[in-house]
Amino acid sequence: MNKNLRHYLWEFKGQNCLLVIILFFNALLITLNGLGSANALTALVAGKFTAFIWWVIVMTGSYALFCFGLFLQQYQYSRCCQLMNTAIRRDVTARLSNTTYExxxxxxxxxxxxxxTNDVTTIDQMGFYNVMDIVTQVFTVAFAAIALATFHYILLLTTLVLAVVMYLVPKVFTKPVQRRSLAMTHANERLMNRISDVLTGFDALNLLNLRKLLVQRTVAASQDAATHINAWQWLNGVTSGVINGVSGLCQNTMLLLTGFMVWRHLVPIGTINASLNFAGTIFAGMTGIMTSVMDMASVAPIFEKFAAVPVRDTAGQVPVGRFHTALQMQDVTFTYDPNSRPILQDFSLTVAKGQKYAxxxxxxxxxxxxxxxxxxxLTDYQGILRYDQTNYQHITPDSLINQVTYLDQTPFMFNDTLKNNLTMGEPYSDETITAVIQRVGLTDLVASLPQGLATMVEKDGRNLSGGQKQRVVLARGLLQGRQIVFMDESTASLDPASAQAIEEMIVTDPHLTVVMVTHHLRPTIAQQMDCVIDSAEFVPA
Ligand SMILES: Nc1ncnc2c1ncn2[C@@H]1O[C@H](COP(=O)(O)OP(=O)(O)OP(=O)(O)O)[C@@H](O)[C@H]1O
Structure with missing residues (x-):
C-alpha cells in the first residue's frame, strides 16, 4: 500500500480500527448467511423440515444484522475519510506555506x-475507499474460504489456486494506470486554471464585448480534461473487463468441480449452494481486491506531486528584530531567466532608516x-543583501517580511469586519487601534459607519474606496510595528487627490522608511524624497 495512505490511516488509527471492527462483523454475518443457505438446502433434501426452518431463521437474522452493519460502516467510513482528507489538505497547505516565494x-x-479539491477527492475515492474495500474483501474471502473448507478441503485448495491466477493477471495494468492517472490530474489542474482565468476575466471580456469567450474557453478546457479522463477510464474499463472475465471462468470451474463431487457423493447436495455462494464470494472478493489495488495505484503520483514542492531550508537562519540602521544591496545581479540579459547588474543601494526613496x-x-x-x-541573486548588517541568507524569511508593509495597486481585503481587517485577529487594545486609525487617516471613515469597526468589509473590499483600502493595509502593518513601507505603484489607480493625500501621509511620517516605485512622481512628493533612483542605474550602460 502507498506509504502516504498508510501514514494517514495511522494518524487516525482509533477511528480506522473502529471501521475495521465493523467490517469484520459484517463479513462474518454475510458468511453466516451463506452457510445458512447451504445447510437449509441440505436439510430440505434430507427431509429435515424443522432444521430447514432454523437455518432460514439464522439466514434472516444474520442478514438483518448485516444491513444494520452496512449503515454503521457507511457512517464510520465517511467520518474517517473526512478526517484524513482534512489532514491531507492541512499537510499540502503547510508545505505550500513553507515553500519559497519563487x-x-x-x-x-x-x-x-x-x-x-480534485486531487484530494481522487485520493479519497481511489485510495481510502479502496483500502476499506480491500479490508472488507479480505475478511469476506477469508471467512468464505473457511466455510468452504468445512465442506471439503479440495474445494478450498482449488479456490486458492484459482485465486493466485486472479492475482497475477491484472498486474499487467498497474504501470499504464499510474501514467494515465497522472495525466488526468494534470488535466484537472489545467481545467481549473483555465476556468478560473476566464471567470476572473469576466469584466475584461465584458468591456471587450467578448463574453462568448467565457463559453468557448470553458468548453475547450473541458474537452481537454475530458480526453484525459476518458483515456484513463478506457484503461479502467479494459482492466475491469479482464478481471471480471477471469473471475467468471474461475467460478464456472468451481461449479464443475462441485457438481462432480456431489455426483460422486463426496459432498452433500447443499455444497452446490455453498460452492456457488462462497467460491463466487471468493472470486468476486479477489476481483474486488485486484481492482482496488489497481485503483490505489492512481494515488501514488498525486502524493509524489505534493511531495515535490520543495520546503524552504531555514537551517542556520535566525530571526531579525526591529529595524535599526539600513537595508543594503551590494553589487546585486539578478535575472529571472539565465538566458536573457540581467534585470540588475552589480547594483548597489542603501535604504537608511527613516529615509524616503523613489x-x-x-x-x-x-x-x-x-x-x-x-x-x-527573490533569493536566487548574486551579490549581498543586508538587513542591519546581517546577510539575508542568515535571516529567516518570515522575520524579514514582518518588518515591511507592502502596498500595491490591489490591496487585499478579507470578507470580515473592518476591525479584523486591521488587526488580523490579534488582540490590540482599543487605544492602540484608535491611534493607528488616526495616524493613517481613517478616523472619519470609521465615525461615518453606523457599525463603526464592526462593519463588514464586502468581498474584495467593494464597500471601501481604493484609497481607504490602502490606508487599511498600511494600518495593518503599523499595528504590527512595521516601520518599512514599500509602495509598488500603490496609488496608480487612485484619483489624483487621494493619491497625493496617501503618498504625503506616508512620506511625511518621520518614523517610516519608504521605498516608492512610481511612474508619476508628483513634485510635492519628490521634494520629500531623500533620494530618487532611476532604473537606468540598475544595469551599467
Ligand atoms: N516572475 C517573473 N518571471 C519572469 N520574468 C519576470 C517576472 N517578474 C517580472 N519579470 C520580468 O522582469 C522585468 C522587470 O519586471 P518588473 O516588474 O520588476 O518591472 P517594473 O519596472 O516594476 O515594471 P512596471 O513599472 O511595469 O511595474 C520585466 O521584463 C518582466 O517581464
Missing amino acids: TYHSQSSSVYASWL LIGPSGSGKSTVLNLLIGN
Missing part, C-alpha cells in the same frame, strides 16, 4: 486549488524586482 509562484493558485523608470525595467529582492521574496 516556487509558490511557479504555478497558478488554481493549480493548488485543484490539488486541494524608484522611477520605464515599465518593465525592474523596479518591482528591486522591492521583491529587498523583501526577500
